[in-house]
Amino acid sequence: MTNNFNALVRERYSCRAYRTDLAPSDESLELILEAARLAPSACNRQPWRFMLIRPYDEKGQAAIRRAYDREWIDSAHTFIIVCGVPAEAWVRPYDNVSHLAIDVAIATEHMCLQATALGLGTCWVCHFDPAKLKAELNFPEGVEPMVILPVGFPANDIIPEKKRRKLDELVIPV
């Protein structure tokens, strides 16, 4: 039996070089956003919002480049800015831990895997300056940008080898 899901997980990687002559279709972007919409979240609070930046959105393109000053991002032109709404997130009553980041992460990875299934590349980007992004783009009050997700056709078809710890280092014996 082929394990399609495992193959998909192995196929996803952080793509840092995109084709500049091709952009994801509206249908693909809709499927990707739908994968986020269907993600589970603590208490089903769905404390997320998504800002789609298309290649012709000059303000968005400039803001992303200012907030994330890395050369490789120049090849990317379609982005989903994944936002969290802290006030909507479930907070565990025993220790007041907000589950916002967990929920946003699940939605983001759903999008990455859906994009992979469509032959598209993505890369989680969190090492950006949120203040710069917020200063230039119209996030509603209480909506915080948490991840910049470029989405596009990979510039090459080499899937890098996964560097991961071995399973026996990760599974804790009872």
Ligand SMILES: Cc1cc2nc3c(=O)[nH]c(=O)nc-3n(C[C@H](O)[C@H](O)[C@H](O)COP(=O)(O)O)c2cc1C
């Ligand atoms: C929460 C999170 C934040 C990340 N932030 C960045 C980032 O700012 N810039 C970047 O180039 N990669 C970023 N990455 C990608 C990781 O470096 C990458 O997932 C990891 O090295 C494993 O490689 P792989 O995704 O190719 O399997 C981030 C990944 C995660 C999950």
